[in-house]
Amino acid sequence: MSEAILELRSICKSFDGKKVLDHIDIEIDKNEFITLLGPSGCGKSTTLRIIGGFEYPDEGRVFFKGRDITDLSPDKRNVNTVFQKYSLFPHYNVEDNIAFGLKLKKKSRQYIKDKVKYALKLVNMDGYEKRKPMSLSGGQQQRVAIARAIVNEPEILLLDEPLGALDLKLRQEMQRELMKIKKEVGITFVYVTHDQEEALTMSDRIIVMNQGIIQQMGTSISIYDEPQNAFVADFIGDSNIIDGVMLKDRLVRIFGIDVPCVDVGFGTNEPVDVVIRPEDLVIVSPEAGYWKGTVTDLIYKGAYYDIKLKTEDYEWTIQSNTPAAVGLQAGLTVLPDNIQIMNKPRSSDEEALKEDE
């Protein structure tokens, strides 16, 4: 028996003839914080809605602890959702909102009271019992929505871009709090977002989706450091994605220059995509670099400088702790370790990438 608490098997879904999910297979382990990441329209929210029971898949089955729950309505699933627009009941106060699920389950009055109190404390909202949702800020409403969901002790909590409507500062604060809550209540989180930073910060595992297809599945580190295709590389963080030719193992030709790398097994003279993260490029004197060019742009970003350097074939994006004056002639170099070689994408991914740009 596997540890999987939830399993999606070969899920397909179309809306008005347009395929939004194309044979999605996902296994989610107990107690995992898993994030579905992708641009809008990639199918991540639909996947979540299928888990929640709000959409019925055209093909494929959903299993919860090995039991087929595809045909169960949302109210019969031990899964709760936190919606992007909070979706609190406007006619109930905070307390009654949170107690909604427990009252339906006919819990005792004292139990409900204790639970509501605990949940409000958990989301840092004690004392707000009698307030109406409309009188709360967006962040506070989302806290209540989270409390309303976890008070039912679901085995899986689904979060559909819950922080999407909040401003940056609040979002970061809530990210930390969500992780704290996750640790405290110990339930499985399935999180949907289009914000790669959010995904990298919080998740145990990230599933990158585009055009209804899973592009890559893995830990934050593996997704960031070893993107499997140009779409993932482009979507996660800033990247220089360039055409290259794999001459042989550990040697790639980029813009006419042979550069040592660490990748093997691509064959010989194979066209590939090359990804170099902006922070991995190093500006050196023109003679010392692989490529020569002119600095065209310099932006101070607080923690680092964002530099554009134009060579004959490409405008590179570089992140550096030291500034480089616009107009400076410079060379670029990169360590073999920091070069990612990827196969050219399948045709559908290629389309996806183009559409994304």
Added chain:
Amino acid sequence: MNNRRNTRVLLSGPYLLWAVGFTVIPLFVIIRYALTDETGAFTLNNLFAIADPINLKATVFSLEIALMSTMICVLLAYPLVLAFRRLNLSKNRFMLFILILPMWMNFILRILAWQMILSNNGILNFILGKIGIGPLHIANTGLSIMIGVVYDYLPYMVLPIFNAVAEIDEDVIEAARDLGGNSLTVFRKVIFPLSLPGLMSGIIMVFIPSMTEFVIADILGGGKLQLVGNIIEQEFTRSSNWNLGAGLSVALMLFMMVSMAFTMKTDHGYGSDGKAGAVW
């Protein structure tokens, strides 16, 4: 500053003129008639005339018809509105258009049509006869008046409720289902409470006019069944006793104001921009 205030007064002018000319002044005229006798002397007798046996009987009958009709309208409106919501009418208003379409036809014509349908030798009994039931004697009964009232006023109940229900975010309904609510619970705990402002408007817009209705009673009641509206109308037209007619009107108005005040007293506002009391 002064200039802006002048502009504002100017812009609200037409409405003020309308309100004063067609609501406030007529109201005072009616009240003046109600509180005087033919000689112009002050009296309360016209108001108390509502308690005369004939008038009281008509008033109670009107109340029955109005309450029943309003209730039937409510019971018909909710399934309709829920179906509309399911059909996603916010985008496609065609069904709503169908509902309102009869209102484009002349009011008297619509009621006369019902007379044709419901009369003893009418269409309904013809069809019932074919399948071996009846004939039913609906014509000239309270039931026939009620059918006319419901038919005529149903849109006024459906529209405000629909507007309130259409405004409910689908996410809120999904949240209720997510938290374990079946369809009935979702209706009871979410849709119905959130539709209350619309329901209140609907009740006001159906109950008040049907309470003072007289044309429908004239045609579908066969002139034998009298609503209080018929009595008031007759005082003005046939008996030419404007004082008594006005007195009954004012008494009725007071009664409805008091009863509505009780209905509306409950606070259905939620939060800062409570939309309750669209009419009140």
